[in-house]
Amino acid sequence: MGFKKRAGRHRIQTLAFGGTKSLKGINVNSVLTWCGALTASEAVNVNSNATFNMYGKLYQGSQQNPWNSLNINSGSLLNLEGDLTTYGHMILNSNASFKVKGNVTIFGDLTLNEGSKIEFIGTKSVITIRGKVIKNGKSTITGTYVDTNNKL
Known part of the structure; x- marks a missing residue:
């Protein structure tokens, strides 16, 4: 996955997969x-x-090592339609976007850096944050959602 340079041009590689899979880690460099x-x-x-x-269920980290995190880096997008459970921290870096239609559970902290955006799609999304919410600069949260622990 990622950008491939060939003869001075950049080509974006788009990959699509499905099914059930367990991996050590995931690095998304393109789409x-x-x-x-x-x-x-x-x-x-x-x-x-x-x-x-x-689209479906995404599980990240383990209860044994909560320091592993889910990072949405500068200018990137995590588009979730389904369920997300992260046992570590979730970090949205500058100008990162997280679009949600479903259920999110974060056992660690949620960090929202300058310009980051969370957008809840539809009317039935639920977010549960067990850790702290850390806001570094201005971030935006829009849409209809239930915040079970009133952290946002």
């Missing part, structure tokens, strides 16, 4: 679409200007 269930025992990184479309 990745997954339909089904995906587990990453360590970190998930949606790298700068990349897009991760997740």
Whole structure:
């Protein structure tokens, strides 16, 4: 996955997969679409200007090592339609976007950096944050959702 340089040009590689898979970690460098269930025992990184479309269930980290995190980096997008459970921290870096239609559970902290955006789609989304919410600069949260622990 990622940008490939060939004869002075950049080519964006778009990958799409489905099914049920367990991985050590995930690095998205371009566009990745997954339909089904995906587990990453360590970190998930949606790298700068990349897009991760997740349709189904995404599990990140483990209760044994909560320091692994889900990182949505500068200018990137995590588009979730389904369920996300992260046992570590979730970090939205500058100008990162997280679009949600479903249920999100974060056992660690949620960090929202300058210009980051969370957009809840539809009317039935639920977010549960067990850790702290850390806001570094101005971030935007829009849409209709239920915040079970009143953290946002």
